[in-house]
Amino acid sequence: MLPCHFTPRPITPFITCQLSTSSVRTPSPSQSTPLPPPLLSLAAKSTPDSVSSPGCSLQCTHFQSCSGCTHEFDLHRPVIVEEATQFFNDLGVLDFTFDSCKLWGWRCRAKLAVRGSSTSPMIGLYQEGTHNVVDIPDCKAHHPNINAAVELLKRGITEFDVEPYDEDQGTGDLRYVQIILMQLAVTTYSTSLPSPERYKNGKIQIALVWNSRNETSQNSDKLNALANFLWKNGGVRSNTHLVHSVWANFQTSTNNVIFGNRWRHLLGERDFWEHVGGIDICLTPSSFGQANTQAFDSLLRKLQKYVPYGASVADLYAGAGVIGLSLAATRKCRSVKCVEVNKESKLSFEKTVERLPDRVNSSISWHHADTSKEPLTWIMGSDVVVVDPPRKGLDASLANMLRDISSFKRKVKSLSKSPHLMDDKKDEKRPWVLRAREETVQIGSTTDLEPNQSLPQTLIYISCGWESFKEDCKMLLSNKAWHLEKAHGFNFFPGTQSIEVLAIFKRGQGVPQKKKKVVKKKKKRL
Numbered sequence: 402m403l404p405c406h407f408t409p410r411p412i413t414p415f416i417t418c419q420l421s422t423s424s425v426r427t428p429s430p431s432q433s434t435p436l437p438p439p440l441l442s443l444a445a446k447s448t449p450d451s452v453s454s455p456g457c458s459l460q461c462t463h464f465q466s467c468s469g470c471t472h473e474f475d476l477h478r479p480v481i482v483e484e485a486t487q488f489f490n491d492l493g494v495l496d497f498t499f500d501s502c503k504l505w506g507w508r509c510r511a512k513l514a515v516r517g518s519s520t521s522p523m524i525g526l527y528q529e530g531t532h533n534v535v536d537i538p539d540c541k542a543h544h545p546n547i548n549a550a551v552e553l554l555k556r557g558i559t560e561f562d563v564e565p566y567d568e569d570q571g572t573g574d575l576r577y578v579q580i581i582l583m584q585l586a587v588t589t590y591s592t593s594l595p596s597p598e599r600y601k602n603g604k605i606q607i608a609l610v611w612n613s614r615n616e617t618s619q620n621s622d623k624l625n626a627l628a629n630f631l632w633k634n635g636g637v638r639s640n641t642h643l644v645h646s647v648w649a650n651f652q653t654s655t656n657n658v659i660f661g662n663r664w665r666h667l668l669g670e671r672d673f674w675e676h677v678g679g680i681d682i683c684l685t686p687s688s689f690g691q692a693n694t695q696a697f698d699s700l701l702r703k704l705q706k707y708v709p710y711g712a713s714v715a716d717l718y719a720g721a722g723v724i725g726l727s728l729a730a731t732r733k734c735r736s737v738k739c740v741e742v743n744k745e746s747k748l749s750f751e752k753t754v755e756r757l758p759d760r761v762n763s764s765i766s767w768h769h770a771d772t773s774k775e776p777l778t779w780i781m782g783s784d785v786v787v788v789d790p791p792r793k794g795l796d797a798s799l800a801n802m803l804r805d806i807s808s809f810k811r812k813v814k815s816l817s818k819s820p821h822l823m824d825d826k827k828d829e830k831r832p833w834v835l836r837a838r839e840e841t842v843q844i845g846s847t848t849d850l851e852p853n854q855s856l857p858q859t860l861i862y863i864s865c866g867w868e869s870f871k872e873d874c875k876m877l878l879s880n881k882a883w884h885l886e887k888a889h890g891f892n893f894f895p896g897t898q899s900i901e902v903l904a905i906f907k908r909g910q911g912v913p914q915k916k917k918k919v920v921k922k923k924k925k926r927l
């Protein structure tokens with residue numbers, strides 16, 4: 402076990418170190434994937450270190466050539482944590498915490514470009530500022546099973562003479578591959594397995610982005626041959642049993658968009674299950690999923706504590722509704738309303754709901770809608786609103802509405818029949834409202850819910866974009882309708898300067914946190 406050195410700093414968040422990599426194995430078919438850096442198993446609340454600890458360094462051969470990681474040392478404590486601590490201190494939150502999470506092998510989702518030739522394929526990320534792909538077979542951020550899947554794929558490409566995509570010419574077959582680690586196989590469904598075990602034995606979903614319109618295009622025989630190879634050598638009957646399923650996505654556009662609209666399930670099980678936040682969630686290859694599922698799980702567990710039992714929750718930027726559904730299950734919510742602009746997430750939501758424990762008795766709905774359009778109608782009647790926007794932060798209309806929330810009391814009365822949610826407005830013409838109604842999924846009865854015109858008292862902001870968060874935060878606080886009560890950071894992307902922030906805002910001005918008094922013990926006289 403390597404030591405992690407800690408020395409105090411003037412402003413110090415609590416840092417929780419969980420540096421264990423013991424749970425990660427290397428089941429590469431050829432056994433050539435190296436082990437991640439040595440084991441550190443600390444579980445401590447501690448002040449951070451100020452020296453570069455060798456035990457917390459990346460030790461990756463691809464560092465500097467690959468654009469994935471920007472920082473090599475002190476993975477457990479990105480430099481930005483210092484700034485975040487100061488930022489929250491200035492806003493009166495003196496007990497900002499930072500959970501350092503898993504430092505290597507944390508990435509459970511990878512979208513990698515496939516370039517080079519069939520005899521010498523390269524699978525990796527672009528070099529910073531270029532379209533040159535860097536091969537990253539030994540990536541230390543990837544879960545080892547992702548690296549093993551990449552290696553298997555390379556073998557298949559060579560064996561079946563699959564031409565990687567050539568961006569300049571627009572030729573070749575295989576453009577990208579998306580590889581996702583799943584920690585819960587449907588066939589061996591058992592949430593009683595400890596989480597590290599599930600993580601260690603995670604299976605892989607491979608989605609091949611094929612340079613053709615559909616599965617009947619020219620060269621589809623090669624696609625099938627490659628998929629069969631992956632299944633034969635990595636699937637359920639192989640020695641390694643690494644691969645859960647193989648999918649194809651068809652994309653012929655010359656722009657930078659990775660995926661086309663057409664997806665095909667080729668081999669293995671169709672449904673892909675994950676266990677986070679106390680529930681099983683189903684993810685399709687096209688729906689949003691967090692790259693660092695273990696860190697996301699820690700965040701969800703923390704978030705749940707800020708939601709009162711029986712609360713009504715609006716989950717905005719909801720994806721497949723993971724946050725809302727996790728709250729429905731663990732906080733016995735009265736109602737949960739999820740709002741998401743990507744229609745593809747609907748199916749995942751529906752499947753996840755099917756596996757919710759029987760005891761969940763909430764009224765749950767999922768709406769295919771843009772939360773920036775008439776945002777007030779989405780949060781009305783909720784006690785808690787959760788926002789988890791993309792990196793660019795909140796849509797301006799939503800941020801403005803939240804900032805001015807105190808002035809909306811009267812408007813709420815007139816809006817109490819939400820145009821998004823009510824069916825009795827037959828003359829509704831606005832296309833986005835009609836679309837939202839069409840795609841709405843409602844689970845559980847709404848009749849027991851008395852019309853509720855209240856506005857939320859708690860705002861929970863989950864951010865993956867530190868710069869946009871700072872702006873949104875200042876904006877939200879500027880009208881004094883909210884105060885910041887708590888803030889926590891999570892090391893979602895070790896090796897980079899990005900952190901995930903969980904911030905809890907409450908209505909009103911709040912009481913400033915007091916600095917903890919240092920109680921000096923009197924020396925006993927001998």
Ligand SMILES: C[S@@+](CC[C@H](N)C(=O)[O-])C[C@H]1O[C@@H](n2cnc3c(N)ncnc32)[C@H](O)[C@@H]1O
Pocket residue numbers: 689690691717718719720721722723724740741742743770771772773789790791792796865
């Ligand atoms: C960071 S992801 C969070 C997803 C989800 N909360 C989760 O953890 O799985 C942001 C989500 O917001 C969605 N989104 C982006 N802009 C939106 C908008 N204006 N209205 C509704 N959803 C939006 C994206 O499609 C994406 O699914």
